[in-house]
Amino acid sequence: MTEIDPLRLIDPQCYAEYGYPHEAWTQLRRETPVRFFEPPGWPSFWAITKHADIVEISKQPDVFLNGPGMTLVRERPDDLDRQAQQQIRTVINMDPPEHRAYRKIASAYFSPRALQSLDSLVSETATKLVDGLGAQGECDFITEIASQHPLKIIARILGVPESDEPFILRLTNELFGSEDAEFQRSEDRMEGMREMFTEFWSYFTRVMQERRSSPQDDLASVFANARVEGEPMGDLETMGFCLIAFTAGHETTRGAIGGGFRALIERPEESKRWAREPDLTPSAADEIIRFVTPVNHMVRTANRDYELRGEKIRQGDRLVLFYASANRDEEVFEAPSELLLDRRPNPHLAFGVGEHFCMGAHLARKTSGAIFRELTSRLESVELAGTPERVASNLVPGFKHLPIRYRFAPSR
Protein backbone atom coordinates (compact mmCIF):
# COMPACT_ATOMS: atom_id res chain seq x y z
CA MET A 1 0.00 0.00 0.00
CA THR A 2 1.60 3.24 -1.18
CA GLU A 3 0.99 6.29 0.97
CA ILE A 4 -1.02 8.90 -0.92
CA ASP A 5 0.28 12.46 -0.94
CA PRO A 6 -2.84 14.65 -0.64
CA LEU A 7 -1.08 17.45 -2.50
CA ARG A 8 -1.19 15.26 -5.58
CA LEU A 9 -5.01 15.51 -5.34
CA ILE A 10 -5.33 19.25 -4.79
CA ASP A 11 -2.17 21.20 -5.60
CA PRO A 12 -2.66 23.20 -8.83
CA GLN A 13 1.02 22.81 -9.72
CA CYS A 14 0.71 19.02 -9.57
CA TYR A 15 -2.14 19.19 -12.08
CA ALA A 16 -0.06 21.40 -14.37
CA GLU A 17 2.86 19.01 -14.22
CA TYR A 18 1.26 15.54 -14.12
CA GLY A 19 -2.40 15.97 -15.07
CA TYR A 20 -5.29 14.28 -13.26
CA PRO A 21 -4.18 11.92 -10.42
CA HIS A 22 -5.91 8.80 -11.77
CA GLU A 23 -3.44 6.39 -10.15
CA ALA A 24 -3.99 7.88 -6.70
CA TRP A 25 -7.76 7.88 -7.20
CA THR A 26 -7.77 4.24 -8.32
CA GLN A 27 -5.93 3.33 -5.13
CA LEU A 28 -8.27 5.43 -2.98
CA ARG A 29 -11.36 3.87 -4.55
CA ARG A 30 -9.94 0.43 -3.86
CA GLU A 31 -8.58 0.99 -0.35
CA THR A 32 -10.06 4.06 1.34
CA PRO A 33 -12.79 5.62 -0.80
CA VAL A 34 -13.83 8.04 1.97
CA ARG A 35 -10.55 9.36 3.30
CA PHE A 36 -9.66 12.27 5.58
CA PHE A 37 -6.59 14.37 4.71
CA GLU A 38 -4.87 17.27 6.49
CA PRO A 39 -2.40 18.63 3.94
CA PRO A 40 -0.02 21.39 5.04
CA GLY A 41 -1.12 24.83 3.85
CA TRP A 42 -4.57 23.60 2.85
CA PRO A 43 -7.86 23.14 4.70
CA SER A 44 -8.48 19.58 5.87
CA PHE A 45 -10.95 17.59 3.76
CA TRP A 46 -12.56 14.24 3.08
CA ALA A 47 -11.66 12.91 -0.36
CA ILE A 48 -14.80 11.34 -1.87
CA THR A 49 -13.82 9.16 -4.81
CA LYS A 50 -16.67 6.68 -5.43
CA HIS A 51 -19.56 7.32 -7.82
CA ALA A 52 -22.23 6.05 -5.39
CA ASP A 53 -20.95 8.28 -2.57
CA ILE A 54 -20.98 11.42 -4.70
CA VAL A 55 -24.57 10.64 -5.73
CA GLU A 56 -25.58 10.01 -2.09
CA ILE A 57 -24.07 13.33 -0.99
CA SER A 58 -25.41 15.33 -3.94
CA LYS A 59 -28.94 14.07 -3.34
CA GLN A 60 -28.99 15.65 0.12
CA PRO A 61 -28.40 19.38 -0.41
CA ASP A 62 -29.94 20.07 3.01
CA VAL A 63 -27.19 18.04 4.72
CA PHE A 64 -24.22 18.81 2.46
CA LEU A 65 -24.07 22.55 1.83
CA ASN A 66 -22.57 24.61 -0.97
CA GLY A 67 -22.84 27.92 0.85
CA PRO A 68 -19.66 27.70 2.97
CA GLY A 69 -17.43 27.27 -0.11
CA MET A 70 -17.60 25.67 -3.52
CA THR A 71 -13.98 24.74 -4.25
CA LEU A 72 -10.89 23.84 -2.26
CA VAL A 73 -8.57 26.84 -2.01
CA ARG A 74 -5.17 27.18 -0.40
CA GLU A 75 -4.88 28.81 3.02
CA ARG A 76 -3.27 32.20 2.44
CA PRO A 77 -2.44 35.08 4.70
CA ASP A 78 -4.38 37.42 2.38
CA ASP A 79 -7.41 35.04 2.39
CA LEU A 80 -8.36 36.63 -0.90
CA ASP A 81 -9.77 33.56 -2.64
CA ARG A 82 -12.19 32.92 0.17
CA GLN A 83 -13.20 36.57 0.29
CA ALA A 84 -13.72 36.59 -3.46
CA GLN A 85 -15.90 33.49 -3.22
CA GLN A 86 -18.02 35.20 -0.59
CA GLN A 87 -18.28 38.56 -2.32
CA ILE A 88 -20.20 37.43 -5.35
CA ARG A 89 -23.26 35.28 -4.87
CA THR A 90 -23.75 32.63 -7.49
CA VAL A 91 -26.23 29.77 -7.72
CA ILE A 92 -23.26 27.47 -7.13
CA ASN A 93 -22.79 28.75 -3.60
CA MET A 94 -26.46 28.89 -2.66
CA ASP A 95 -28.45 26.19 -0.89
CA PRO A 96 -32.15 25.35 -1.01
CA PRO A 97 -34.69 26.86 -0.66
CA GLU A 98 -32.97 30.02 -1.88
CA HIS A 99 -31.11 28.11 -4.59
CA ARG A 100 -34.35 26.96 -6.23
CA ALA A 101 -35.70 30.49 -6.59
CA TYR A 102 -32.52 31.84 -8.20
CA ARG A 103 -31.86 28.85 -10.41
CA LYS A 104 -35.27 29.22 -12.06
CA ILE A 105 -34.20 32.58 -13.46
CA ALA A 106 -31.92 30.89 -15.95
CA SER A 107 -32.75 27.19 -16.08
CA ALA A 108 -35.56 27.45 -18.64
CA TYR A 109 -33.07 28.84 -21.19
CA PHE A 110 -30.93 25.72 -21.12
CA SER A 111 -33.38 22.83 -21.53
CA PRO A 112 -32.84 20.62 -24.60
CA ARG A 113 -35.98 22.06 -26.20
CA ALA A 114 -34.98 25.66 -25.56
CA LEU A 115 -31.54 25.05 -27.07
CA GLN A 116 -32.81 23.53 -30.33
CA SER A 117 -32.89 27.00 -31.88
CA LEU A 118 -29.10 27.18 -31.53
CA ASP A 119 -28.31 24.15 -33.69
CA SER A 120 -27.44 26.05 -36.85
CA LEU A 121 -25.45 28.74 -35.00
CA VAL A 122 -23.41 26.06 -33.25
CA SER A 123 -22.59 24.08 -36.40
CA GLU A 124 -21.94 27.15 -38.58
CA THR A 125 -19.56 28.54 -35.95
CA ALA A 126 -17.73 25.20 -35.88
CA THR A 127 -17.38 25.14 -39.68
CA LYS A 128 -16.06 28.71 -39.78
CA LEU A 129 -13.48 28.05 -37.08
CA VAL A 130 -12.11 24.95 -38.80
CA ASP A 131 -12.15 26.80 -42.17
CA GLY A 132 -10.02 29.43 -40.47
CA LEU A 133 -7.22 26.92 -39.91
CA GLY A 134 -6.71 26.42 -43.65
CA ALA A 135 -5.99 23.12 -45.43
CA GLN A 136 -2.79 22.42 -43.54
CA GLY A 137 -0.39 23.92 -41.05
CA GLU A 138 0.42 24.19 -37.38
CA CYS A 139 -1.54 25.87 -34.61
CA ASP A 140 -2.27 25.91 -30.92
CA PHE A 141 -5.52 23.94 -30.87
CA ILE A 142 -6.59 25.49 -27.55
CA THR A 143 -6.32 29.15 -28.49
CA GLU A 144 -7.56 28.64 -32.08
CA ILE A 145 -10.41 26.16 -31.58
CA ALA A 146 -11.07 24.79 -28.08
CA SER A 147 -11.46 28.15 -26.37
CA GLN A 148 -13.01 29.93 -29.36
CA HIS A 149 -15.99 27.74 -30.12
CA PRO A 150 -17.65 27.72 -26.67
CA LEU A 151 -16.73 31.39 -26.16
CA LYS A 152 -18.45 32.48 -29.38
CA ILE A 153 -21.57 30.45 -28.58
CA ILE A 154 -21.95 31.76 -25.03
CA ALA A 155 -21.24 35.31 -26.20
CA ARG A 156 -24.09 35.09 -28.75
CA ILE A 157 -26.51 33.61 -26.18
CA LEU A 158 -25.69 36.36 -23.72
CA GLY A 159 -25.68 39.07 -26.32
CA VAL A 160 -22.08 40.27 -26.06
CA PRO A 161 -20.55 41.75 -29.23
CA GLU A 162 -17.80 39.77 -30.95
CA SER A 163 -15.35 42.61 -30.29
CA ASP A 164 -15.60 41.95 -26.53
CA GLU A 165 -14.77 38.25 -26.78
CA PRO A 166 -11.00 38.72 -26.22
CA PHE A 167 -11.73 40.69 -23.05
CA ILE A 168 -13.99 37.95 -21.70
CA LEU A 169 -11.44 35.30 -22.58
CA ARG A 170 -8.69 37.17 -20.74
CA LEU A 171 -10.88 37.62 -17.67
CA THR A 172 -11.76 33.92 -17.66
CA ASN A 173 -8.12 32.90 -17.99
CA GLU A 174 -7.17 35.09 -15.05
CA LEU A 175 -10.03 33.85 -12.93
CA PHE A 176 -9.48 30.12 -13.51
CA GLY A 177 -5.74 30.44 -13.85
CA SER A 178 -5.15 32.52 -10.75
CA GLU A 179 -2.57 29.90 -9.69
CA ASP A 180 -0.97 29.86 -13.14
CA ALA A 181 1.91 32.27 -13.73
CA GLU A 182 1.01 32.67 -17.42
CA PHE A 183 -2.37 34.18 -16.58
CA GLN A 184 -1.49 36.32 -13.57
CA ARG A 185 -1.51 39.96 -14.50
CA SER A 186 0.89 41.22 -11.88
CA GLU A 187 3.70 40.06 -9.61
CA ASP A 188 1.51 40.93 -6.67
CA ARG A 189 -1.21 38.29 -6.83
CA MET A 190 -3.55 40.19 -4.51
CA GLU A 191 -3.25 43.37 -6.55
CA GLY A 192 -3.83 41.42 -9.76
CA MET A 193 -6.99 39.80 -8.48
CA ARG A 194 -8.33 43.10 -7.21
CA GLU A 195 -7.78 44.70 -10.60
CA MET A 196 -9.45 41.80 -12.32
CA PHE A 197 -12.54 42.00 -10.14
CA THR A 198 -12.78 45.76 -10.62
CA GLU A 199 -12.67 45.33 -14.39
CA PHE A 200 -15.18 42.52 -14.29
CA TRP A 201 -17.49 44.55 -12.08
CA SER A 202 -17.43 47.70 -14.16
CA TYR A 203 -17.84 45.87 -17.48
CA PHE A 204 -20.89 43.90 -16.37
CA THR A 205 -22.40 46.80 -14.45
CA ARG A 206 -22.42 48.67 -17.75
CA VAL A 207 -23.93 45.71 -19.66
CA MET A 208 -26.65 45.31 -17.02
CA GLN A 209 -27.50 49.02 -17.10
CA GLU A 210 -27.79 48.93 -20.90
CA ARG A 211 -30.10 45.91 -20.74
CA ARG A 212 -32.30 47.57 -18.15
CA SER A 213 -32.82 50.67 -20.25
CA SER A 214 -33.25 48.73 -23.51
CA PRO A 215 -33.86 45.01 -23.04
CA GLN A 216 -32.83 42.69 -25.88
CA ASP A 217 -33.73 39.12 -26.69
CA ASP A 218 -30.68 37.72 -24.88
CA LEU A 219 -29.67 36.14 -21.59
CA ALA A 220 -27.94 39.30 -20.34
CA SER A 221 -31.35 41.01 -20.44
CA VAL A 222 -32.85 38.14 -18.46
CA PHE A 223 -30.24 38.62 -15.74
CA ALA A 224 -30.58 42.41 -15.77
CA ASN A 225 -34.36 42.37 -15.37
CA ALA A 226 -34.81 39.28 -13.21
CA ARG A 227 -37.07 39.37 -10.17
CA VAL A 228 -36.92 37.06 -7.18
CA GLU A 229 -40.07 36.80 -5.10
CA GLY A 230 -41.39 39.97 -6.67
CA GLU A 231 -38.28 42.07 -6.01
CA PRO A 232 -35.56 42.95 -8.56
CA MET A 233 -32.57 40.64 -8.19
CA GLY A 234 -29.76 42.15 -6.08
CA ASP A 235 -26.46 43.37 -7.55
CA LEU A 236 -24.34 40.62 -5.99
CA GLU A 237 -26.61 37.92 -7.38
CA THR A 238 -26.86 39.57 -10.80
CA MET A 239 -23.06 39.74 -10.95
CA GLY A 240 -22.98 36.11 -9.81
CA PHE A 241 -25.03 35.04 -12.82
CA CYS A 242 -22.81 37.09 -15.14
CA LEU A 243 -19.72 35.53 -13.63
CA ILE A 244 -20.95 31.96 -14.07
CA ALA A 245 -22.42 32.40 -17.52
CA PHE A 246 -19.57 34.39 -19.03
CA THR A 247 -16.70 32.42 -17.53
CA ALA A 248 -17.73 28.95 -16.33
CA GLY A 249 -19.96 28.80 -19.41
CA HIS A 250 -17.02 28.34 -21.75
CA GLU A 251 -13.89 27.54 -19.72
CA THR A 252 -15.29 24.09 -18.90
CA THR A 253 -16.26 23.23 -22.48
CA ARG A 254 -12.83 24.39 -23.60
CA GLY A 255 -11.47 21.74 -21.24
CA ALA A 256 -13.68 19.06 -22.78
CA ILE A 257 -12.75 20.01 -26.34
CA GLY A 258 -9.02 20.29 -25.63
CA GLY A 259 -8.80 17.10 -23.59
CA GLY A 260 -11.06 15.26 -26.00
CA PHE A 261 -9.05 16.22 -29.07
CA ARG A 262 -5.86 15.14 -27.37
CA ALA A 263 -7.50 11.76 -26.66
CA LEU A 264 -8.58 11.49 -30.32
CA ILE A 265 -5.08 12.34 -31.57
CA GLU A 266 -3.85 9.38 -29.54
CA ARG A 267 -6.69 7.19 -30.89
CA PRO A 268 -6.85 7.75 -34.67
CA GLU A 269 -9.15 4.73 -35.12
CA GLU A 270 -11.78 6.34 -32.88
CA SER A 271 -11.46 9.61 -34.74
CA LYS A 272 -12.00 7.79 -38.06
CA ARG A 273 -14.95 5.93 -36.63
CA TRP A 274 -16.58 9.21 -35.59
CA ALA A 275 -16.04 10.50 -39.16
CA ARG A 276 -17.67 7.38 -40.64
CA GLU A 277 -20.54 7.36 -38.14
CA PRO A 278 -21.59 10.96 -37.47
CA ASP A 279 -24.73 9.67 -35.75
CA LEU A 280 -22.45 8.67 -32.89
CA THR A 281 -22.09 12.37 -32.01
CA PRO A 282 -24.47 12.52 -29.00
CA SER A 283 -22.99 9.48 -27.22
CA ALA A 284 -19.45 10.27 -28.37
CA ALA A 285 -19.57 13.85 -27.09
CA ASP A 286 -20.93 12.65 -23.77
CA GLU A 287 -18.19 10.00 -23.54
CA ILE A 288 -15.54 12.66 -24.23
CA ILE A 289 -17.02 14.68 -21.36
CA ARG A 290 -16.88 11.63 -19.04
CA PHE A 291 -13.37 10.77 -20.14
CA VAL A 292 -12.02 14.30 -19.64
CA THR A 293 -14.27 15.49 -16.78
CA PRO A 294 -13.36 19.18 -17.15
CA VAL A 295 -14.68 20.18 -13.71
CA ASN A 296 -12.49 18.12 -11.42
CA HIS A 297 -14.16 18.73 -8.09
CA MET A 298 -16.68 20.64 -6.03
CA VAL A 299 -16.80 21.03 -2.25
CA ARG A 300 -19.64 20.38 0.19
CA THR A 301 -19.72 21.16 3.93
CA ALA A 302 -21.60 18.83 6.29
CA ASN A 303 -24.18 20.68 8.38
CA ARG A 304 -24.58 17.70 10.73
CA ASP A 305 -22.74 14.50 11.66
CA TYR A 306 -23.15 11.82 9.00
CA GLU A 307 -21.88 8.30 8.51
CA LEU A 308 -20.60 7.41 5.05
CA ARG A 309 -19.15 3.96 4.31
CA GLY A 310 -18.53 3.56 8.04
CA GLU A 311 -16.56 6.82 8.29
CA LYS A 312 -17.79 9.46 10.71
CA ILE A 313 -18.15 12.81 8.98
CA ARG A 314 -18.48 15.61 11.55
CA GLN A 315 -20.61 18.71 11.30
CA GLY A 316 -18.49 21.39 9.65
CA ASP A 317 -16.25 18.92 7.80
CA ARG A 318 -15.39 19.66 4.19
CA LEU A 319 -15.96 17.01 1.53
CA VAL A 320 -14.23 17.17 -1.83
CA LEU A 321 -16.27 15.41 -4.53
CA PHE A 322 -13.76 14.21 -7.12
CA TYR A 323 -15.99 13.83 -10.17
CA ALA A 324 -13.09 12.73 -12.35
CA SER A 325 -12.53 9.79 -10.00
CA ALA A 326 -16.22 8.83 -9.92
CA ASN A 327 -16.19 8.83 -13.72
CA ARG A 328 -13.57 6.07 -13.72
CA ASP A 329 -15.30 4.01 -11.02
CA GLU A 330 -14.88 0.32 -11.90
CA GLU A 331 -18.16 -0.52 -10.19
CA VAL A 332 -20.09 1.69 -12.61
CA PHE A 333 -18.17 1.78 -15.89
CA GLU A 334 -16.80 -1.10 -17.93
CA ALA A 335 -13.29 -0.40 -19.14
CA PRO A 336 -13.35 2.99 -17.39
CA SER A 337 -9.99 4.12 -18.78
CA GLU A 338 -11.03 3.54 -22.37
CA LEU A 339 -12.77 6.01 -24.65
CA LEU A 340 -15.83 4.16 -25.99
CA LEU A 341 -17.67 6.47 -28.38
CA ASP A 342 -20.86 4.40 -28.24
CA ARG A 343 -20.95 4.01 -24.44
CA ARG A 344 -24.62 3.83 -23.36
CA PRO A 345 -25.93 4.36 -20.79
CA ASN A 346 -23.26 6.73 -19.56
CA PRO A 347 -24.19 7.77 -16.02
CA HIS A 348 -21.14 9.99 -15.58
CA LEU A 349 -21.03 12.80 -13.04
CA ALA A 350 -19.07 15.35 -15.05
CA PHE A 351 -22.01 17.76 -14.68
CA GLY A 352 -22.69 16.81 -11.08
CA VAL A 353 -26.09 15.40 -10.13
CA GLY A 354 -29.21 16.53 -8.26
CA GLU A 355 -29.77 20.02 -6.87
CA HIS A 356 -26.72 21.60 -8.53
CA PHE A 357 -26.67 19.63 -11.79
CA CYS A 358 -24.93 21.82 -14.37
CA MET A 359 -27.46 24.08 -16.08
CA GLY A 360 -25.27 24.25 -19.17
CA ALA A 361 -24.98 20.47 -19.62
CA HIS A 362 -26.93 20.30 -22.88
CA LEU A 363 -25.21 23.37 -24.25
CA ALA A 364 -21.83 21.83 -23.45
CA ARG A 365 -22.79 18.56 -25.19
CA LYS A 366 -24.10 20.42 -28.21
CA THR A 367 -21.10 22.73 -28.49
CA SER A 368 -18.49 20.03 -28.11
CA GLY A 369 -20.43 17.57 -30.28
CA ALA A 370 -20.60 20.06 -33.16
CA ILE A 371 -16.91 20.92 -33.14
CA PHE A 372 -15.81 17.27 -32.92
CA ARG A 373 -18.15 16.29 -35.73
CA GLU A 374 -16.71 19.08 -37.90
CA LEU A 375 -13.12 18.19 -36.96
CA THR A 376 -13.36 14.42 -37.37
CA SER A 377 -15.28 14.64 -40.67
CA ARG A 378 -12.60 16.84 -42.25
CA LEU A 379 -9.46 15.57 -40.59
CA GLU A 380 -6.94 13.96 -42.93
CA SER A 381 -4.07 13.84 -40.47
CA VAL A 382 -3.07 15.32 -37.13
CA GLU A 383 -0.13 14.98 -34.77
CA LEU A 384 1.31 16.84 -31.82
CA ALA A 385 3.70 19.59 -32.84
CA GLY A 386 5.01 20.29 -29.34
CA THR A 387 4.38 19.52 -25.70
CA PRO A 388 0.82 20.00 -24.43
CA GLU A 389 0.58 22.18 -21.31
CA ARG A 390 -2.11 22.20 -18.65
CA VAL A 391 -3.46 25.10 -16.60
CA ALA A 392 -2.24 25.07 -12.99
CA SER A 393 -5.66 24.51 -11.41
CA ASN A 394 -7.34 21.89 -9.26
CA LEU A 395 -10.77 22.97 -10.51
CA VAL A 396 -10.62 23.04 -14.33
CA PRO A 397 -7.19 21.57 -15.07
CA GLY A 398 -7.55 21.43 -18.84
CA PHE A 399 -4.95 22.12 -21.53
CA LYS A 400 -3.95 25.73 -22.06
CA HIS A 401 -1.73 24.88 -25.05
CA LEU A 402 -1.97 21.96 -27.45
CA PRO A 403 0.31 22.50 -30.44
CA ILE A 404 -0.75 20.44 -33.45
CA ARG A 405 0.25 19.86 -37.09
CA TYR A 406 -2.72 19.05 -39.33
CA ARG A 407 -4.29 18.55 -42.74
CA PHE A 408 -7.99 19.17 -43.26
CA ALA A 409 -10.31 18.45 -46.17
CA PRO A 410 -12.37 21.46 -47.31
CA SER A 411 -15.80 22.10 -45.83
CA ARG A 412 -18.58 19.75 -47.07
Add this chain to the structure above:
Amino acid sequence: MKIIVDTDLCEANAVCMGICPEVFRVEEDDTLTILLQEVPENLRSQIEQAVRLCPRQALRSEN
Protein backbone atom coordinates in the same frame (compact mmCIF):
# COMPACT_ATOMS: atom_id res chain seq x y z
CA MET B 1 -45.65 0.62 -9.40
CA LYS B 2 -46.29 4.38 -9.19
CA ILE B 3 -43.96 7.21 -10.22
CA ILE B 4 -43.61 10.44 -8.28
CA VAL B 5 -42.06 13.57 -9.80
CA ASP B 6 -40.62 16.42 -7.77
CA THR B 7 -41.83 19.18 -10.10
CA ASP B 8 -39.73 21.70 -8.21
CA LEU B 9 -36.58 19.79 -9.23
CA CYS B 10 -37.51 18.62 -12.75
CA GLU B 11 -35.92 20.79 -15.46
CA ALA B 12 -37.01 18.87 -18.56
CA ASN B 13 -33.67 17.24 -19.25
CA ALA B 14 -35.80 14.54 -20.89
CA VAL B 15 -33.48 11.69 -19.96
CA CYS B 16 -36.49 9.69 -18.67
CA MET B 17 -38.38 10.22 -21.92
CA GLY B 18 -35.37 8.92 -23.83
CA ILE B 19 -35.34 5.75 -21.71
CA CYS B 20 -39.07 5.09 -21.44
CA PRO B 21 -41.30 7.17 -23.77
CA GLU B 22 -44.27 4.93 -22.91
CA VAL B 23 -44.35 6.50 -19.45
CA PHE B 24 -42.63 9.90 -19.61
CA ARG B 25 -43.45 12.79 -21.89
CA VAL B 26 -41.81 16.22 -21.76
CA GLU B 27 -44.36 18.73 -23.05
CA GLU B 28 -43.89 21.79 -25.28
CA ASP B 29 -43.73 23.97 -22.17
CA ASP B 30 -41.02 21.75 -20.61
CA THR B 31 -43.29 20.20 -17.98
CA LEU B 32 -43.24 16.45 -17.45
CA THR B 33 -46.34 14.27 -17.86
CA ILE B 34 -46.51 10.75 -16.45
CA LEU B 35 -48.58 8.90 -19.02
CA LEU B 36 -49.43 5.81 -16.97
CA GLN B 37 -50.54 6.06 -13.37
CA GLU B 38 -49.93 2.34 -12.80
CA VAL B 39 -46.79 1.16 -14.54
CA PRO B 40 -46.86 -2.41 -15.87
CA GLU B 41 -44.29 -4.88 -14.56
CA ASN B 42 -42.55 -5.29 -17.93
CA LEU B 43 -41.38 -1.66 -17.79
CA ARG B 44 -39.90 -1.97 -14.31
CA SER B 45 -36.24 -2.09 -15.30
CA GLN B 46 -36.63 0.91 -17.62
CA ILE B 47 -38.34 2.88 -14.87
CA GLU B 48 -35.59 2.03 -12.42
CA GLN B 49 -33.01 3.19 -14.93
CA ALA B 50 -34.89 6.44 -15.53
CA VAL B 51 -35.08 7.09 -11.79
CA ARG B 52 -31.38 6.38 -11.37
CA LEU B 53 -30.25 8.46 -14.34
CA CYS B 54 -32.39 11.55 -13.77
CA PRO B 55 -29.76 14.32 -13.68
CA ARG B 56 -31.76 16.26 -11.10
CA GLN B 57 -32.79 13.15 -9.13
CA ALA B 58 -36.37 14.36 -9.45
CA LEU B 59 -38.03 10.93 -9.82
CA ARG B 60 -39.09 8.28 -7.31
CA SER B 61 -40.93 5.01 -7.76
CA GLU B 62 -43.23 3.41 -5.23
CA ASN B 63 -44.71 -0.05 -5.17
